[in-house]
Every structure is written in structure tokens, then in C-alpha cells.
Amino acid sequence: MNEISILIGGKAGFGIDKSSMVIGRLLAGIGYRIYIYRDYPSLIRGGHTFSIIRASKDRIYTHRDKVDLVIALNQETLDLHKKRLNKDCLFIFDSEQVKIASNPACGIGLPLGKILKEENAPEIMRNTCIIGAMAKALGINLDILENVLRKEFPRETELNLKVAQRGFNESRQISKITPLAKPSLPLVSGNEAMGLGLIKGGLNTYIAYPMTPSSPILHFLAGAADNFSLDVIHPESEISVILMALGYSYAGKKVAVGTSGGGFCLMTEALSFAGMSELPVVIVLGQRPGPSTGLPTYSGQTELHFALSAGQGEFLRFIVAPGDAEEAYYWSAVAMNISWKYQVPSIILSDKNMGEGISNFDITLVPDIKEESPLLWGNRPPYKRYLFTENGVSPLASPGQKDAIIKVNSYEHDESGITTEDPELTKLMQEKRLRKEKFIIKEMEKLETVKTSGKKNSSKAILCWGSNKGPCVEVAQKLGLKVIQPVLLNPFPVNKFKKALSGVKKLICVENSSTGQLPRLVKNYGFGVDKTILKYDGRPFSLEELEAKVKGAIK
């Protein structure tokens, strides 16, 4: 078996997320590469929630619609997802909750409530019990499962093991998944990969107000704060978040913030202030479908042009959109470096699938990157915060440093940071700030800012960005197409993009929006897109769906 997809579902509050992580680690532990798609509604309890865990011999970053096994903790799960099954009857269910009408011998039913009662275990352990049953069904040895459970359940470990064993014993084998002779890789979410990348880039402080899909970065970094010596703060609003961050930045501390579209709206006035005052800050913008509150727990790619133009006035910003966990790690570190090296705001464009999707993380695939130190003042007075320089970057000093009076200003200002309305100075200052762009462009020439994959000499190519990388790469491999994925979106890597397009006669853009945002962007640089495949229902493209649509588009 080259790959397997397992769907586990129930009500919100059942513990589906945890279960999908346990299943993911179980399969990762026997050498498989994993991707986990999480689908959940915006509520705390009740409502249908499910995860699809896909395991493959090769690296994957997306899920399939079809699955090989459904694990149903309630009736709804089976009713909704039975149709996804590749073969009939491949499901495991709680026989006290789920009624099988047609064929009573179909699937594997376990009386979970009864088992838990006998073991005196809490209801949440229905998960462990049914995962035990799953292990048996797939022919995975009990000791491999126990190993994972010990790691995942540091508390009540023995009881979990016992309950899993009961599930295992009361199940039967219906399939066989062979362990692979491959090293197992860690499982991380995109949000965690971004958090780790920011740390790699020198993060000192993370500030955020909770908002899906970026809250997990806040939770992850708050949990990791002691270990990595970070300040992690959750203040009263996104406005406070970004202003506090600019305060940290002024004091010389590397800082990042995270939010989604609505929170980013509140931050835009201060984003423009960061542009004017040349205060470095990194913003993680996790996209979800709008307008307005939209679908809070689903995904979209509709904030590209918002990120490109948010904030009053004209100012430089660095924008990247990573497409997988390794890119999320690497480009978060790059964003931190660029922000401090050039004293500009950076935006990491993520989305719900990118942030909350869970996959393997192979650090050996990440290009070399290290924290770079910003241009610092050499202690020769007088200090001028906005000293005119060739590349527009003025040396930094931090308050507390002797002989430096550091004045930052939201008004147009002179070299010392004092307000001005002088026409000549206004022009010079605007030019100072903007001329950093060509130096960033030059620096970016060294990096792989436009990724290409698939069949590279194909005359037909898929254009995509962000989390759509996963399904696009797999579909392209299958159909013999090229994939062009710009990771850097501003300053746009025009030359690399042009090079990637050479030999391409038909370009199809795949995007989670209703208007086609990347096609609009590349059009500004004179590049045309022949067809667009757009999806704007909040759900990601599944492999099967995208394959069918791309086939139609290349005809």
C-alpha cells in the first residue's frame, strides 16, 4: 500500500484534533509521510468536526476526498462521509452511537461506553479505545501504538494504554499497512513552523490578540516562551498589539505579531506608521474567507491585494507566502531578517490550511539561514535616526544608549526625526524610504523566490501560491505539468518569474478566491494568465477535485 487516508469525525469537543494527531504520529512512526486536514465549525461544543489523515510513501501536503477508512464517533460522521469510502464497509464505529441499517456485519463496531465503564475511564478516552481498534484493523502492532500513546499522553498514561488495548482486542484486521524503512519525521502545523522560523530569525517577542487561524501561533509561542526566552503578550486589541510591537521594535527587540484579516484591518493605521517611522515588525496574516467575519474556521486567499496596499500613503513592505511547513519555517526567518536589515514591515501571508494543516517537517530540506544583525550605530555622535544613506537604511540605536537621542515620528520628519513640512525634505525622505526596495530585490536574487516543480519542461503550467502548493504539485506530477509558485510576492520577483515562464504556452492559475488575485498582480508586471481555477467556498482543493478541474482547463 503506497498510501492510506483515514477520516475521523464526531462532534466538536469529542477530541477529534488530538485523535488525528495520535493517528498521524502512529503512521509517521512507521515511516510514512503525513498530511492532516482539519475541518471544524466556529463553535466550542456540538457541530460536526472531522480530520482527514493522509499517509503516503512520499512527501505530501494535501488531502484526498476519498478515504480508505472512516472512524465514526457518532452517526453523523458515518452518514456524511460514508460516500468518501473507496471500498464499502471500511469503517470503525461506536456501536452504542451509530446504527448500521443495511448490513449488520458491515464495519467494526465497538461498544465504547461499555468498555470505558468497565475500565472506569472518562468519556474522552473513547478516542484512545477506537484508535486501538484502528491499529488492529490496519495490522499495526500494539507496541507501536503504545509507544505513541506514551508520548501523547504523559498523564493517565496507563489508563489510556489499557483502554487502547481493549479496543485493539475487540477489533479485527481488515487491511495491512506495512511499516516503511524510512526515518520518521516530526509532525508540525504550519503555524508552529512559522513560530519556529520566527525564533530562528531572532524573535524576542510575540504579541497577538486571539483570532482564527493564527491563534495557535500565540498558544504555541506562549507555551514555548520559557524555553526560548520569549516575551509573549496578549493585549486588549489588535491595535494595541501592533503599537506595543512598535514600542518593542523602537527599544531594539525583534518582534512579530499574528492575526487574520479582521485584526489586520485594525492594524493598518499602525502598519503605515511602521512604514513612515521605519520600525521593523513582522506580521503573520492568516487568511480566511471574508468579507467581514465570513467563515472564521475555513480558508481563503483573498488578502493578497489587501496586504499589498494596506495602510495610507506609499511605503515599502516585504510580503511572502510560504506553501508548506519547510517554507513556512524558512521564509518566516527571512522575513525577520529583512525587516531588521531594511527597517520595513514584513507580512507572512498564511491561511487556515497553511497554518492549521499538519504535516511532516524535514529540517534538512530547509536552505541555510541564520539570524542577521541589523545595521547598528557606531557610537559616533551626533546620532540621526533617519540619516540619509545610499541604500536608505539608517543605523539603529536603542533608547538607553549614551549620546544617542532617538526620535521616531509618524509625521514626515528630518534626519533627526523632528517633524517637517518642507517640500524638498519631504521628497528626499520619501525617496530614502523607497530606495531600499531595489536593494531588497538584489538581495532576493540569491534566494529561490519563485519555486518551480513538476515536469519542468512542460509547456503547460499551473500558477499557484501559499497552501495551494500541495495539491497543485501532486496534480502536476500526475498530469505532467509544471508548477510555478512565487513565494515572494512583494517586491515581486519579476525576473525570476519571467524565467519560470519561459517555454510555457498555457498558464492556469489555481486560487482560493472569487476574483483571481494573483492573476491581477502578475498582470501589473505584464504577465497574462490563460485560465483560472477558483474556489471560494472556504474548503481547500482536494486532489481529485483539482485534478478534474485542471484536466478540463488544459484541454
Add this chain to the structure above:
Amino acid sequence: MNQINLDTRAQNTWCPGCGNFAIMNAIKSVLTELSSEGLPLENVVLVSGIGCHAKIADYININSFYSIHGRVVPAAEGIKLANPALKVIGFAGDGDTYGEGIEHLIFAAKRNIDITMIIHNNRVYGLTTGQYTPTSPLGFKGRSTPHGTQEQPLNPLEVMLSCGATYLARGTSHGIEMLKRIFKEAILHKGFSLVDVLQVCVTYYNMYQYYDKRVYELKDHNHQDYAQALNKIMEWDYSKDAPIALGTFYKKETATFEDKFLAGRKQESVDKDTKIRELLKLRT
């Protein structure tokens, strides 16, 4: 006392007779005094918002963060948390911080973070030419309310006391000696301090005579007593005629936010690569 030049070459554009001069001169005098007592001035950061008051950042030759409207407080908090050795003094207008940014003020008081807020409370918008603010009296006729306002003003000191501020005082721009005293007290107070300065806008709301007739200095007042403080704060509601108390209403030392927040902060640098590898291993 060493004479320190705190002037900049920025041209002062406040109206002649503006109450902002008193605030600026008082703070310059306090900074000079603190410097002679051993406070390195490079450890002071002034934060200002947007409005006439905010030009103070241009006029004092010291570290400054000239923020955006309503957003003095969160920037000041960020600077303080990033480097607790700094003395962070925020200057804000009444429109600026009792209006647009009041949520930040409430939370900073609630946290008892060790910053000082000096409010240039002229009870009118100056730079935008004469509209009512959160502390204008009921019936105030401004350019946006030609028939008079229909809402009661806020009593900012009452709000701040209930939110957990640990130093509260009021002064006027006609009393520079008292301003010096309470500014210094506020800056040296460990915790969230706020000074409400009845700063007169000579152009749009000249209240010099009105205040001169009604103000008095607090005497025999126990500023550690919450009930007494509240009582004195409520004596004048910023609307109806009443005696207007000046001086320190409330002062109480309790643990500050940064003391608690930074208690666990490790000073040594961490080997992040090793720690990242360890974390990933736990996920394998």
C-alpha cells in the same frame, strides 16, 4: 544643578499663552532635576500622540516616540516591557486618550504597568479647530455640536481609579510649581501613574479665569485611602460648577505588571538551534 539644554531647533508653533508651555517647562525642569539626582537622561523616553500636545516630542531634546492618534499608551507599554530600565512618559490629549484610545488607558491602569501618562486636558480639540471632547461640559458648543453637546463628560480620574491606576493627580497650566511636584512624583511612582492637567487652550476654550476661581489644593488628604480619593475625585464632575481639587488624589504601591510578567525572563541567551532540534524530536 547642572544646566542641561533640552531644547531642539524645532520652531515652537503653540499659540501664545497656550497651556502646553507650562507642561513643557515643568517637565523640562523635572527632567533636569532627575538628571542631577542621577537618572541618565538616555534612559528616558517621551511618547506622544497626535494633536497640539504631541508637538512636545519635537520640542524636547530627548528620546521620543511620536505615535499616532489615540495610541500613546500601547506604544509606551511596549517600550517599557522591552526595556524595564527605561522611564517612559506618555503625553496625550483628552481627545487622543480619553477618546480614541481610552481602551488602552483602561488596560494600562488595570495592569498597573509602570508608565506615566500626562494628559493635556484642554477639553476641546485644538488642532482640528474646536470640537467637543470626552471631557467637555454638558452643552458645550463646538463646531460639530453647534447646539451644544447632549452627553455628560467623563470624569477621567474616576474612571482611572476604578480601573486600578495607582497614582492619580490633577494640576493646571496656571500652576507650574505644582505641576513640577506632581510630575516628579508621578514619574518616580512605581506603577501606573496619570496626571490630568487642566491645560488651557487659549484659542478654542479659554478657561483660565474659570479655573482660577474654583481650584484649590488638596490638604489633609490621605492619598492612600481609596474612599477619600474617590470622594475628592467626584467633587467636580467636569461639567457642573464645583470646587476643583488639585494635587495628589491617590497613591498606592502594589506589584507592577512588568515585575510579574518579567519575573521569569531569563537574561542568558538561549541556544535556539539546539532547542528547536529538541522540540522537533518531541514531535517525532
